[in-house]
Amino acid sequence: xxxxxxxxxxxxxxxxxxxxxxxxxxxxxxxxxxxxxxxxxxxxxxxxxxxxxxxxxxxxxxxxxxxxxxxxxxxxxxxxxxxxxxxxxxxxxxxxxxxxxxxxxxxxxxxxxxxxxxxxxxxxxxxxxxxxxxxxxxxxxxxxxxxxxxxxxxxxxxxxxxxxxxxxxxxxxxxxxxxxxxxxxxxxxxxxxxxxxxxxxxxxxxxxxxxxxxxxxxxxxxxxxxxxxxxxxxxxxxxxxxxxxxxxxxxxxxxxxxxxxxxxxxxxxxxxxxxxxxxxxxxxxxxxxxxxxxxxxxxxxxxxxxxxxxxxxxxxxxxxxxxxxxxxxxxxxxxxxxxxxxxxxxxxxxxxxxxxxxxxxxxxxxxxxxxxxxxxxxxxxxxxxxxxxxxxxxxxxxxxxxxxxxxxxxxxxxxxxxxxxxxxxxxxxxxxxxxxxxxxxxxxxxxxxxxxxxxxxxxxxxxxxxxxxxxxxxxxxxxxxxxxxxx
Numbered sequence: 001x002x003x004x005x006x007x008x009x010x011x012x013x014x015x016x017x018x019x020x021x022x023x024x025x026x027x028x029x030x031x032x033x034x035x036x037x038x039x040x041x042x043x044x045x046x047x048x049x050x051x052x053x054x055x056x057x058x059x060x061x062x063x064x065x066x067x068x069x070x071x072x073x074x075x076x077x078x079x080x081x082x083x084x085x086x087x088x089x090x091x092x093x094x095x096x097x098x099x100x101x102x103x104x105x106x107x108x109x110x111x112x113x114x115x116x117x118x119x120x121x122x123x124x125x126x127x128x129x130x131x132x133x134x135x136x137x138x139x140x141x142x143x144x145x146x147x148x149x150x151x152x153x154x155x156x157x158x159x160x161x162x163x164x165x166x167x168x169x170x171x172x173x174x175x176x177x178x179x180x181x182x183x184x185x186x187x188x189x190x191x192x193x194x195x196x197x198x199x200x201x202x203x204x205x206x207x208x209x210x211x212x213x214x215x216x217x218x219x220x221x222x223x224x225x226x227x228x229x230x231x232x233x234x235x236x237x238x239x240x241x242x243x244x245x246x247x248x249x250x251x252x253x254x255x256x257x258x259x260x261x262x263x264x265x266x267x268x269x270x271x272x273x274x275x276x277x278x279x280x281x282x283x284x285x286x287x288x289x290x291x292x293x294x295x296x297x298x299x300x301x302x303x304x305x306x307x308x309x310x311x312x313x314x315x316x317x318x319x320x321x322x323x324x325x326x327x328x329x330x331x332x333x334x335x336x337x338x339x340x341x342x343x344x345x346x347x348x349x350x351x352x353x354x355x356x357x358x359x360x361x362x363x364x365x366x367x368x369x370x371x372x373x374x375x376x377x378x379x380x381x382x383x384x385x386x387x388x389x390x391x392x393x394x395x396x397x398x399x400x401x402x403x404x405x406x407x408x409x410x411x412x413x414x415x416x417x418x419x420x421x422x423x424x425x426x427x428x429x430x431x432x433x434x435x436x437x438x439x440x441x442x443x444x445x446x447x448x449x450x451x452x453x454x455x456x457x458x459x460x461x462x463x464x465x466x467x468x469x470x471x472x473x474x475x476x477x478x479x480x481x482x483x484x485x486x487x
Contacts, residue, residue, distance in 0.1 A: 018078070023085060030067045031081070037074035038067065039081060048343045049084035051381055052110030076102045083107070083115040086346060089412050092122050097130050101137065108141045114409035117384045120146070121416050127153060132165045139172050151176075155183055155226035183226050190222065190229070196259055198252025211249045214242035233257040313373070318380060325362045326376070332369035333362065334376060344379035347405030371397050378402070378410040387417055392425045396432055403436050415441070423448055427460045434467050 017030055017038045027040040046053045053068075070077065076099070082090040092100065104119035106112075124146055127134050131153035138147035154162070154176070162173040195215070201208055217239045222228045228235045236257030243249040312325060312333045322335040341348045348363075365372065371394070377385035387395065399414035401407075419441055422429045426448035433442035449457065458468040 020081060020085065022087065028065060030065055031077055032067050032069045033074040033077045034071050035073050037077070039074075039077055041081060045081075045084045048339075048381065049114060050110045050112045052112070072102065072106050075099055076106050079103050080106055080110065080112060080115070083112050086343065087408060089114065089118070089408050092118050092412065095122075097126055097133070100126070101130075101133055104137055105140070111381075113382060113384050114378075117386075118413050118416065121413065124149075132157060132162060135176075136165050136172070151179065152183075152227060152230050155180055180226075183229060187222065187226065187229055190232075190260060191219065195252060195256040198255065199248045201246075201248050207249055207252070208246050210243040210246050211252075214239055214249070214253065217242060232260045236260075315376060315380065317382065323360060325360055326372055327362050327364045328369040328372045329366050330368050332372070334369075334372055336363075336376060340376075340379045344409055345405045345407045347407070367397065367401050370394060371401050374398050375401055375405065375407060375410070378407050384409065384413070387413065390417070392421055392428055395421070396428050399432055400435065419444070427452065427457060431460055431467070 017027075017040050019027075019040050020042075023042075025042040025044065027042065029041045029043050029046065031039045031041050033039070072080070079090050079095075079099075080103070092103070095103065100119065100122055103115065104123050107115035107119050120143065123134055123137055127146075127150040131150050134150045135147060135154055137143070138150060159173060159177055162176050166172050197206060200206065218236055221235050221239070222232070236253055240250060240253060243253060312322075312335050314322075314335050315337075318337075320337040320339065322337065324336045324338050324341065326334045326336045328334070367375070374385050374387070374394075375398070387398065390398065395414070395417055398410070399418050402410035402414050415438065418429055418432050422441070422445045426445045429445040430442055430449055432438075433445060454468060461467050
């Protein structure tokens, strides 16, 4: 019989465990993936960045490093660990959809909040290419707006297609059947009812010879895809060329498109409302809506007034001890926790966590209170703030502050939403991209700034910035090229 201690040593051989790159933390737990790959991990990080690993796994009854087996494959485990370190997060944008899907579901499963929102954004980008998979993800994790957005894109699939993508005991495919049936009823109504009457032709007839080919073409389009039923007005417009020579038929067609589109839109929303069970949440969670060193204000005789609880904003749903106070540029004080600042940010030097007396230190930072509140939301073990609808001024300030304080849980999602503003706010996006060396984003935003003047661009940058002058140089090059090609 083999010696258990020697077996334990074999299991923990360093050569069989993948180390974490650029990490000096002690390895005190090993994660073993479904395909048998072992990863060096740290109980401190699992506890700080995830709510899904129970504390029991961090306790070993012997000196042997515990090995925790999890269901995810090695590629997913490696990505998850990347989100549970104080460093730049993995680049989700470059992942294949299969890997992204696995990562997004695993992030939800283990409550890794630094990964959840970013994964949600990139899953939403795949609604057209992978509608069933995105619907599965949205329904499983209660993302109702995403489920609503993608649901109609699944209408051309079969029940067998849907069932194959969901768990054997899932009710979603059956609810989906009822949802699709409403659209089939709408289609049958369209096929069996006459279009609304139009202006009569010469001789008192309802239509001319052009109407029938047009009518058949529209029904053919709708029959080829139920998606065309929701966009029925567009479907009609696409075929109007068939009858453009007849004013009466054209007007009748437009009226048909308008009235049917309105009916179908109503069907769409009522189906969603009546089948809200499509969303089944598997856990409850709250919803959220170059650096300068922060300066420390150590209270003296006025410390009692400085630290009065009534003047300090508490952190919602948080029971960690308050051992540090952040004071915003507009004078608002926020309760904070040195543990979180240290775990989620590389921008607050350790010195600020040390007080020479029993007084809670107050750290003065430049950012306004709305930005400080958002930053703190990214430095807690809970769902991240919702930033998709922030005004550009707030979003840019948050994005810059996240970079300034190296808050890696906020940096990627801020970059995603700044990228989305390239067309509407190109100067602001160019400024952000240039400041933080995001070359591809700068290249994306720059062409949209070419209609601006130097006077527009210069005030948007710091007085000593070279960017406006480089921008003028680029504008001159573009103008020269346009002259050469005769534009």
